[in-house]
Amino acid sequence: MNEVNLSVQSGEFLAIMGPSGCGKSTLLNILGLLDTPDSGEYYFNGVPTAGMSELNRTRMRKGKIGFVFQNFNLIDELTVYENVELPLLAVRMRPPERKKRIMAVLDRMQISHRRDHFPQQLSGGQQQRVAIARAVVPEPGLVLADEPTGNLDSANGEEVMQLLEHLNESGTTIVMVTHSMAHAERAHRTVNLLDGRVIIDHRIRQFHIA
Amino acid sequence: MFIRRRMNNKLMAGISALNLIAGITAFLLISLFLQYHLNYDKHNRLYDRIYRLQIFSDVQYSSNPHSASVPAALGRHELTELPEVEKIAVIHSAGDDNIDGYYFSADPSSPVMIKSGSFSDSTIFDIFTFNFIEGSARDALTSPHTLVLSRASAEKFFPEGEAYGKVLYLENKIPLTVTGVYEDLPGNSEWRPEFLLPMQDYAEYTGYSNRDDNYWWYSFNTYVLLKKNADFKQVNEKIHDALKNYREYHYPYLRPLSKVHINAYFQPDMMIALGLFSFIALLILVLTSINFVNLQTADATSRMREIGIKKSVGYTYRELWWQFVGEAIAESLFCAMLALLVVHFGMPLYNRILGLDLGPGIFHNLQLIGVVMLVAVVTGFFSSLYPAFIISRYNPVKALKQRFLTLENNRISIKKVLVTSQFAISLFLVIVSFIFFKQADFMINKEMGFDKDDLITANIKTYRTGSFDPVRQRLLTFPEIKNACFTDYIPFILPGGDDMSWEGGLPDEKTFVRVYNVSYEYFDTYRIRITRGRDFSREYPSDREKCLVNETAVRVFGWKDPVGMRIKAPGKDWEVIGVVEDYVAQSVHNPIEPQTFRLMGDSVSLTGMYSIRYAPGKKQEAEAISRSVFEESYPGDAFNFEPFINHITSENATRIWGVFRNVSFMFASFSILISSVGLFGLVLYYCRRKMKEIGIRKVVGFSLFRLYMKLAGEFLGLIVLGIIISWAGAWIMYNKLPGAEKYGLQLPEFLIGTVIVVIVSVATISYNILVAARTSTASILKYE
Numbered sequence: 005m006n007e008v009n010l011s012v013q014s015g016e017f018l019a020i021m022g023p024s025g026c027g028k029s030t031l032l033n034i035l036g037l038l039d040t041p042d043s044g045e046y047y048f049n050g051v052p053t054a055g056m057s058e059l060n061r062t063r064m065r066k067g068k069i070g071f072v073f074q075n076f077n078l079i080d081e082l083t084v085y086e087n088v089e090l091p092l093l094a095v096r097m098r099p100p101e102r103k104k105r106i107m108a109v110l111d112r113m114q115i116s117h118r119r120d121h122f123p124q125q126l127s128g129g130q131q132q133r134v135a136i137a138r139a140v141v142p143e144p145g146l147v148l149a150d151e152p153t154g155n156l157d158s159a160n161g162e163e164v165m166q167l168l169e170h171l172n173e174s175g176t177t178i179v180m181v182t183h184s185m186a187h188a189e190r191a192h193r194t195v196n197l198l199d200g201r202v203i204i205d206h207r208i209r210q211f212h213i214a
Numbered sequence: 215m216f217i218r219r220r221m222n223n224k225l226m227a228g229i230s231a232l233n234l235i236a237g238i239t240a241f242l243l244i245s246l247f248l249q250y251h252l253n254y255d256k257h258n259r260l261y262d263r264i265y266r267l268q269i270f271s272d273v274q275y276s277s278n279p280h281s282a283s284v285p286a287a288l289g290r291h292e293l294t295e296l297p298e299v300e301k302i303a304v305i306h307s308a309g310d311d312n313i314d315g316y317y318f319s320a321d322p323s324s325p326v327m328i329k330s331g332s333f334s335d336s337t338i339f340d341i342f343t344f345n346f347i348e349g350s351a352r353d354a355l356t357s358p359h360t361l362v363l364s365r366a367s368a369e370k371f372f373p374e375g376e377a378y379g380k381v382l383y384l385e386n387k388i389p390l391t392v393t394g395v396y397e398d399l400p401g402n403s404e405w406r407p408e409f410l411l412p413m414q415d416y417a418e419y420t421g422y423s424n425r426d427d428n429y430w431w432y433s434f435n436t437y438v439l440l441k442k443n444a445d446f447k448q449v450n451e452k453i454h455d456a457l458k459n460y461r462e463y464h465y466p467y468l469r470p471l472s473k474v475h476i477n478a479y480f481q482p483d484m485m486i487a488l489g490l491f492s493f494i495a496l497l498i499l500v501l502t503s504i505n506f507v508n509l510q511t512a513d514a515t516s517r518m519r520e521i522g523i524k525k526s527v528g529y530t531y532r533e534l535w536w537q538f539v540g541e542a543i544a545e546s547l548f549c550a551m552l553a554l555l556v557v558h559f560g561m562p563l564y565n566r567i568l569g570l571d572l573g574p575g576i577f578h579n580l581q582l583i584g585v586v587m588l589v590a591v592v593t594g595f596f597s598s599l600y601p602a603f604i605i606s607r608y609n610p611v612k613a614l615k616q617r618f619l620t621l622e623n624n625r626i627s628i629k630k631v632l633v634t635s636q637f638a639i640s641l642f643l644v645i646v647s648f649i650f651f652k653q654a655d656f657m658i659n660k661e662m663g664f665d666k667d668d669l670i671t672a673n674i675k676t677y678r679t680g681s682f683d684p685v686r687q688r689l690l691t692f693p694e695i696k697n698a699c700f701t702d703y704i705p706f707i708l709p710g711g712d713d714m715s716w717e718g719g720l721p722d723e724k725t726f727v728r729v730y731n732v733s734y735e736y737f738d739t740y741r742i743r744i745t746r747g748r749d750f751s752r753e754y755p756s757d758r759e760k761c762l763v764n765e766t767a768v769r770v771f772g773w774k775d776p777v778g779m780r781i782k783a784p785g786k787d788w789e790v791i792g793v794v795e796d797y798v799a800q801s802v803h804n805p806i807e808p809q810t811f812r813l814m815g816d817s818v819s820l821t822g823m824y825s826i827r828y829a830p831g832k833k834q835e836a837e838a839i840s841r842s843v844f845e846e847s848y849p850g851d852a853f854n855f856e857p858f859i860n861h862i863t864s865e866n867a868t869r870i871w872g873v874f875r876n877v878s879f880m881f882a883s884f885s886i887l888i889s890s891v892g893l894f895g896l897v898l899y900y901c902r903r904k905m906k907e908i909g910i911r912k913v914v915g916f917s918l919f920r921l922y923m924k925l926a927g928e929f930l931g932l933i934v935l936g937i938i939i940s941w942a943g944a945w946i947m948y949n950k951l952p953g954a955e956k957y958g959l960q961l962p963e964f965l966i967g968t969v970i971v972v973i974v975s976v977a978t979i980s981y982n983i984l985v986a987a988r989t990s991t992a993s994i995l996k997y998e
Binding site: 036038058059062063065066067070071077078079080081082086090091094095138142 | 215218219222519520522523524525526527528529530531533
């Protein structure tokens with residue numbers, strides 16, 4: 005990253021584009037408090053995070069940021085239900101409430117009928133829906149998606165984009181890294197990176213702060 | 215999830231479980247063995263207050279200056295005057311001094327030899343715990359001509375029970391009334407009589423009277439029960455000089471019962487042996503733990519995705535750390551329970567291997583179960599610390615990107631230390647087990663200095679006197695019989711002795727010398743070589759006043775020309791006419807002591823030991839002939855034939871070394887198994903991590919052989935380092951082995967273990983290379 009100045013509003017849908025190695029995933033990891041910048045400031049919900057310890061970043065991340073990855077990153081030894089349950093276990097939600105929340109999210113993702121299956125028994129699209137379910141089940145304010153449609157065919161990819169759009173419409177801030185211009189244009193704003201710098205910051209459609 | 219993950223990778227799960235089960239099983243078995251020895255005599259309720267009277271002889275040379283053979287007089291006089299003493303019991307082994315046991319019979323035609331009996335004061339029941347199943351301790355030994363039996367002895371005559379009040383005949387002559395039957399004493403009892411006779415009958419049965427006031431007759435044992443809170447050291451100070459008017463340099467003292475089995479005579483051999491086994495138990499556990507650490511690390515490093523996801527959703531380092539530690543402890547506990555089952559059902563086999571009775575199972579042994587569970591928890595906890603620390607600290611971004619964790623690649627790293635330790639400990643255990651095995655084998659089978667084969671012995675209790683010659687002549691008329699002799703003691707049955715001085719020694723200089731009374735042809739029958747001078751001969755009647763000595767005696771006395779020199783025994787000087795080659799007379803374990811041999815008279819008691827050498831392969835015939843001749847020569851007297859070899863195999867040190875040999879062999883096998891499992895898992899994991907590299911090297915044209923050498927080379931340095939450490943450690947251990955003699959350490963002991971370790975490593979690497987060779991390169995690269 006090289007002198008990146010960026011702000012993301014609550015409820016905004018931001019798409020980040022750029023060639024391979026330009027720093028898109030690095031930026032996403034910093035936004036998600038998985039990584040720390042070598043220099044500069046990063047404010048998350050108004051809280052400065054530079055110099056924060058790993059423990060404090062984890063605590064800050066817990067329940068507030070959801071991640072969706074290109075390769076789904078589901079745990080093979082856990083069922084669909086158990087994969088989605090993970091973030092709620094991290095925030096120590098009580099079992100009855102946990103179950104209610106998980107079932108609601110699985111219904112929303114239209115994957116509840118496969119809740120007892122293992123990831124290797126699902127198609128790519130289904131796996132990504134589970135991954136999105138896991139990301140949103142703690143009702144985070146921010147969802148970071150790193151090429152969420154990269155490993156999917158166009159039909160499944162379209163399905164995932166619709167889910168992300170619905171999420172954003174219900175108030176979740178989404179930052180998505182993508183190679184697809186068509187998918188990027190569904191965001192409120194696109195940012196193009198090159199060699200670690202923001203070279204284009206383009207508003208596609210109006211965004212109203214809630 | 216933990217169980218599912220294990221089921222998805224059954225090979226690694228199986229290796230991990232096998233490692234833990236084998237390691238904990240080995241630890242359990244050694245612990246049982248140690249517990250058996252450390253719990254000797256603890257079944258006695260008053261254990262902490264029981265002491266054995268012993269004597270320390272401060273003479274110049276004695277392989278063992280301490281003895282539990284004491285005069286009865288001390289127990290009858292000096293000890294009774296002490297306020298600290300609550301009870302005293304004097305006992306004496308039953309049988310004559312050279313015959314262990316008596317013949318008993320319900321039917322005079324079928325006497326049965328019962329060994330390991332004692333004459334005893336009735337106060338013995340106030341000191342030791344005897345559980346009576348018939349009769350009671352109150353009146354069991356209070357009347358003359360009575361007998362108390364152990365359950366096992368009683369069942370030989372009264373298999374249906376109800377022995378109380380019945381009559382058995384001692385030596386076919388004296389009727390005795392059974393006044394009690396007690397439960398067999400546990401195997402781990404230092405004193406374990408199979409029958410008891412009242413001490414008041416001692417004089418009548420043995421012909422030795424007036425022993426209660428005799429301070430010179432050292433053949434009794436005396437046990438003392440001190441009052442609560444009494445200090446035995448104060449008692450020792452009071453009785454220290456009790457023998458000064460009778461025997462100079464002899465100092466009686468009380469030895470706590472708790473020390474009698476492990477270290478009765480302040481010789482550390484048993485403690486060293488048990489210490490070595492404890493050390494091995496600990497090492498096996500350490501090896502198991504190291505294996506577990508390596509396998510846990512291997513498993514953990516393939517859980518990158520899980521770690522990355524959990525971190526990304528908000529699991530803290532501490533939560534992940536506890537997850538790993540909890541899983542490790544759970545796995546360890548589960549395997550510990552399986553190990554308990556393995557040991558429980560394997561107890562009959564283990565007991566047979568050891569020749570001990572450690573009990574039919576293990577689930578009654580709550581103390582040991584508790585220890586094992588604790589060990590499992592501790593093992594699981596400490597073994598998981600390193601992998602849990604490494605994994606939970608890993609950057610979540612890297613964790614999500616990589617399939618495998620790349621551990622540190624420093625010159626010296628914890629990982630390399632663990633791997634080297636695994637090699638070193640594995641190899642050390644294997645080598646040491648072999649050394650133990652060979653040392654034990656050497657002790658049992660070593661050259662004794664006499665010919666132990668083709669010999670039968672008989673002991674007779676008879677009131678006849680005379681000479682053995684007529685019986686011998688009758689035996690020799692049979693071609694199957696080659697020679698025969700009569701002695702008071704034979705090799706492996708220890709005689710008494712005395713403190714003696716010698717010609718050329720200083721006036722006050724004395725040493726303890728064992729004394730054997732033998733007939734003509736003793737040395738010939740046992741094929742003991744005479745190295746100087748001559749054997750006893752009928753051509754020299756004056757030989758009755760002369761003696762032979764062994765080479766150790768010559769060395770101790772400092773004689774250059776021993777023939778013609780004199781030994782000064784109490785009351786008489788003996789001229790030496792010959793020197794015999796040293797032979798093992800006492801046990802395989804102890805050093806050879808000075809010995810002197812005197813000729814039996816023409817008219818002696820014919821109660822003693824008869825040794826008969828037969829022609830090879832004619833044992834049964836020889837026994838039949840001997841039995842017939844003895845029945846003719848000693849009508850009505852009870853006697854018993856047995857192969858001489860029984861005296862060797864039943865001797866205490868031989869038995870103990872026999873047990874150690876079997877245990878060593880078992881633990882060599884365990885060590886090899888645990889080492890192999892650990893090495894297999896380690897190399898397997900390592901090769902799997904290298905799959906991508908293997909695929910790429912295949913693409914660029916590496917042959918199988920070069921791939922193999924590349925992988926093996928990465929282990930080579932660690933293996934060599936492990937070998938050096940283990941060989942050095944094994945050498946140190948060899949020098950610590952107890953025993954008067956050690957077998958000569960040779961290269962095979964080191965090489966066998968090294969070869970095994972290397973073969974396992976080679977086999978595992980080969981297996982993985984073959985797997986890679988058969989897998990398509992595209993699959994390997996896609997795997998990454």
